Amino acid sequence: MRLFQPPTRPLHEERLVASGPFGGFRVEVNLHTSFSAQIQSLPKETLTASPSVKDKRTLHYKHDRKQNAVAMQHISKSSPGQDLYVRKIRHGTVIDHISAGYALDVLKILSIDGRDGHTVSVALNVPSKKQAKKDIVKVEDRELKPGEADKIALVAPTATINIIRDYQVAEKTRVKLPPSIGGIVRCANPSCISNSGEPVQASFAVLKEDPVRLRCYYCARIMEKPDVLKQF
Amino acid sequence: MPSFTGRDIVSIRDLPRPDIDHILDTADVMEPLAKAGSEMLHGKIMATLFFEPSTRTRLSFESAMTRLGGTALGFAETKGTSVEKGENLADTVRVVENYADLLVVRHPLEGAARMAAEFSKMPVINAGSGAEEHPTQALLDLYTIRKELGAIDGLNIGLIGDLRFGRTVHSLAYALSQYKVKLFLISPEILKMRKEVFEEVSKHVTAKETASFHEHIRELDVVYMTRVQKERFADLAEYEKVKGSYRLTAEELTKAKKNAIVMHPLPRVDEVAADVDTTAHAKYFQQVQYGVVLRMALLALVLGAV
Ligand SMILES: Nc1ncnc2c1ncn2[C@@H]1O[C@H](COP(=O)(O)OP(=O)(O)OP(=O)(O)O)[C@@H](O)[C@H]1O
Ligand SMILES: [Mg+2]
Ligand SMILES: [Zn+2]
Numbered sequence: 121m122r123l124f125q126p127p128t129r130p131l132h133e134e135r136l137v138a139s140g141p142f143g144g145f146r147v148e149v150n151l152h153t154s155f156s157a158q159i160q161s162l163p164k165e166t167l168t169a170s171p172s173v174k175d176k177r178t179l180h181y182k183h184d185r186k187q188n189a190v191a192m193q194h195i196s197k198s199s200p201g202q203d204l205y206v207r208k209i210r211h212g213t214v215i216d217h218i219s220a221g222y223a224l225d226v227l228k229i230l231s232i233d234g235r236d237g238h239t240v241s242v243a244l245n246v247p248s249k250k251q252a253k254k255d256i257v258k259v260e261d262r263e264l265k266p267g268e269a270d271k272i273a274l275v276a277p278t279a280t281i282n283i284i285r286d287y288q289v290a291e292k293t294r295v296k297l298p299p300s301i302g303g304i305v306r307c308a309n310p311s312c313i314s315n316s317g318e319p320v321q322a323s324f325a326v327l328k329e330d331p332v333r334l335r336c337y338y339c340a341r342i343m344e345k346p347d348v349l350k351q352f
Numbered sequence: 353m354p355s356f357t358g359r360d361i362v363s364i365r366d367l368p369r370p371d372i373d374h375i376l377d378t379a380d381v382m383e384p385l386a387k388a389g390s391e392m393l394h395g396k397i398m399a400t401l402f403f404e405p406s407t408r409t410r411l412s413f414e415s416a417m418t419r420l421g422g423t424a425l426g427f428a429e430t431k432g433t434s435v436e437k438g439e440n441l442a443d444t445v446r447v448v449e450n451y452a453d454l455l456v457v458r459h460p461l462e463g464a465a466r467m468a469a470e471f472s473k474m475p476v477i478n479a480g481s482g483a484e485e486h487p488t489q490a491l492l493d494l495y496t497i498r499k500e501l502g503a504i505d506g507l508n509i510g511l512i513g514d515l516r517f518g519r520t521v522h523s524l525a526y527a528l529s530q531y532k533v534k535l536f537l538i539s540p541e542i543l544k545m546r547k548e549v550f551e552e553v554s555k556h557v558t559a560k561e562t563a564s565f566h567e568h569i570r571e572l573d574v575v576y577m578t579r580v581q582k583e584r585f586a587d588l589a590e591y592e593k594v595k596g597s598y599r600l601t602a603e604e605l606t607k608a609k610k611n612a613i614v615m616h617p618l619p620r621v622d623e624v625a626a627d628v629d630t631t632a633h634a635k636y637f638q639q640v641q642y643g644v645v646l647r648m649a650l651l652a653l654v655l656g657a658v
Contacts, residue, residue, distance in 0.1 A: 311482055313463040318440050320467055338463025339482060340365070342548045 207241070212260040214282040214289075215269065220245050223255030225275045225352040229304055230268070238262045251278065266293075271304055273297040274348055277330040297326045301334070308347040312339040357656035360469035361477045364487040364523045369530040372494065378649035378658055379495050379642070386419055386645050392657045393422035399452035400426030401444065401468075402479070403435065403459040408618065409479050409488075412640070413456050416647035420657070425451065442471045449474045454654060457481070475654045483519055488650065489617055490523035492643040497574055499642060500613050500635055504528070508571050510536040513578035513598050513623060515545040520617040521578060522546075525553045535559040536568050540594045543584060565598055570607050575600065575633070577616045577624050595623075602627035615639055 218226055223242050227233070234240055239260040248254040255276075269281045273295040283291040302323030307314050314322040314336070324334035324343065331345040353370050361367075367375075385392070398417045400410050405428060414424040426448075427433050435444060441459065445468045448455060455476045457468045462482025469476040480486045497504050509528060515521050515537055525545065528535060535557055537545050544550075544561060553559050562568060569575065580598050585591035600614065605628060616624055616636040628634050652658045 309462060311460070311462050313441070313459075313461045313467045313481075316441075316461055318467060319442050320470070336463065338466050339461075340363070340484065341462070 208287055209239075209241075209258055209260045209284055210287055212238075212258060212262055212284050213264045213269075214284055215257040215259075215264075215272070215276075216254070216280045216282055217248065217250060218255040218257065218272075218276040218279045220251065220253035220255055222275045223257050225349075226255075226257055226272045226279070228352055229271050229274065230264070232257075232259060236262075267298065270296050270298050271301060273329060274301070274304065274332055275352060277332070297329050297332070300325050300337070302337075305334070305343070305348050305351055307336045307339060307341055308343050308350075309336065309339050309341040312336060312341060314338050355656075356653035358475050359654055360465075360475050361487055361650060361654065362465045362469050363478065363485050364490045364527045367487070367527075372491065372527065372530065375491055375646070375649055375653065376495050376498055378653055379646045381658065382645050382648040382652065386641075386648060389419055389421070391421035392652055393417065393420040393655055396422040396454070396655055397452040398422060398424045398426075398454050398456060398651065399448050400424060400428070400456045400479070401448060401458070402426065402428050403430055403441070403457075403464070404480070405429045406458055406480060408640075409458065410456075412643045413477075413479065413647055413651075415644050416651055419644070420648055420652060422651070422655075426456070441468060445471045445476075454651070477650060477654065480519060483517055484522045486519050486523050488643075488647060489520045490527040491650070492639065492646040493520070493524050493576070493615065493617075494527055495646045496615060496635060496639045496642045497613070500638070501573060501611065505532040507531075507573040508534045508536065509574040509576065510538055510565075510568060510572040511545075511576045511578070512538045512565055512600075513580045514543045514584065515539045515578070516543045517581070517584060518578040518617075521576075522549055524576070525549060525559075529553040529556040529559075531557070533557055536572060537561045538565045538568060538598070539563065540580070540598070543580065563597075566604065566607075569604060570609065573609060573612055575605075575608065575612055575614045577614065577620070579619075579621055579623055599623050599625065600628055601625040602631055605631055605633055608633065 215226060221244065223244055227240070227242070232240055241258040243256045245253045246256060263283050264281060272279055274297065276295065279295045281293050281295060282289045300323060303321045305322065305324070307322045309315070312322070314320055320338070323337045325337065327333040327335055327342070332348055334343040334348070335341070336343065353374060398413065400413060402410055407428070410428055417424045430436055441464060445455065449472045452474060454474055455468065455472055456479050457465050457476055458479040459465065459481045462484055464481040465476060465478030465485065478485055478487055480489070494504060497507070501507060511521050511525065516539070525535065526549070529552070535553065537550070537559055539545070540563055550559065550561065577600055580595055582588070582591050585594070600623065602625065605614070612633055613635045614624065614628060614633045616639070618636055618640065620636070624636070
C-alpha cells in the first residue's frame, strides 16, 4: 500500500492507474487531507502475469508514448497551465467533472471494483476550470451504456460522460437521473418495509435532480442529498 | 375513472378526488344495507392480516364484510402464527391470498401494504401501515364530514393534538387537501406536522400552523381531536403543561360554531372530556358507524359488486 501526496508534476501513470485483472483494485480516501489516495495495486509482476494482459499494457505504453504530445496539447488547450493527471486512453469512458471527492462513490454506484479486468484510473481533487476542483474517472476498453451512468447523478450531478474511441472524444453527455431509481440507495426511514429483510429493493421516484430529492416508493419518505451521501 | 374492481387501496395519495368522491357516493348507497343487510358479497372471503393488533379496525372490516354477506378469516396478532416463526410478509401474502378474494393488511412498518400489494394476486386494502398511512380512516373521516355537514368544500377544519406521530392525520390531511378547505393545524411545537407533509398539503390548500387551540375554536366547522401521547415527550413536565392546552371540554365548546362537529379517531383518553359526549357536537361514535359503511363501500367496489 502506498500513500500519494498532491502532485506537483504530472503523476506517472503507474502511480495513478490501479488495474485489477486479479482483483487488486482498492482505493481509499483519507478525508483529512485535501488530496490523498491510497491505492493498493498488485505488484507489476502479478499484473502482467498473463500474456494477454501484458500485451495490452505494452500496447498502451506504446500508444502513450506516441500520443503524449497530443495529450499534453489537448490538456493545455482546455486548462492552461494544468498537467495531465491521467494518461490518454485509446478506447473507453472518461467520467469528467465529478464533484470533488465523489469519484469513489461514482465507482461504487457503477459497481466498478476492478474485478472485471478493465484498467481504471481515478484522479481526485484535480484543479478544474468549471469547478474549483473535480474528480475524474477513466475506464479503459469499456463504454458505459446510455443510461448506465445516469445513476451517478445522485452524487455527481455535474458529471459528463465522454466516450473515447481512438483517443478522441466520440460522444459527450451530461448525466441525468432517470425518473425512478432502485437498488442503489437504501431508504433513510428505519421503519420502511424495504429495510426489513423482505425480498424487495428500495426504489425511489426522482423528484428533483440537483440537489437530489427522492421519494421512497414504499414509505413515501423524502430523501435529500445528505441522506443519500451518508450511505456511500 | 378506472374501475375499482381488483384495485389495491394502499395510500390516500393514490386516490384523486373523483375516486374519493365515488367511494363516498358508494358509501351513501351502502348505508341502508348496513341495517337491512345484503348478499352482495355472498361467497366472497376477506382475509385480515393484522401484524399489529387493532381490534377496532379489524372488527369494522369484519362487520362490513359480514353485512354484505361475505365471510372473514385471518389473524389478529402475530402470536402463534408463521410470522412468529420468522416468515416474512411477502411469503405470508403469497400463502394467504390462496384462502381469500381480498386481503386487509395492518402492519407496523411503513410501506408494508404497498409491498403486500406488489406480491399479492388479490387486491389489498391497507388497514394501517407504519406511522403514516391509514387510508380507510381518512376516507371514513371524509365521509363523516360530508354526512354531518353536507359537503366538505368550504369548511374550516382543525386537526388538533399530535400531528407528527398520529397515524390518521397524515392520510386525512392529504385527503382534505384535495378539497377546498382551510386547515388549522393545531399542535404543540414538538408535535407539529412533518415538514414534507405540511409542504405537500399547503401546495393545495391554505394550512395554518398554530399552537393555540382555544384562540381558533370559534372558527372551526370540524374539530378533529387526536391523542397527545405521554411517550412522545422527553420531559414529563412539558407533557403535563401541553396536555391541558389540547383538551376539549363542553364549556370550551360553547365558543364553537353552532354546527361544529367534534371528531376523534378513537380511542380517546382524556383529550375529549366526557361531558362533550352529550353535546350535539360530538360525532365520534357516529364516525365509527360511518366507518363500517365506508368499508362496505370499499369491499363492494374492490370486489366488483357495485
Ligand atoms: N484519449 C483520452 N484519454 C483520456 N482522457 C481523455 C481522452 N480524451 C479526452 N479525455 C478527457 O476527457 C475529458 C473531456 O475531453 P474534451 O476534449 O471534451 O475536453 P473539454 O473540451 O474540456 O470538455 P468539457 O467541456 O466536457 O470539459 C477531459 O477531461 C479530457 O482530459
Ligand atoms: Mg474540460
Ligand atoms: Zn422507504
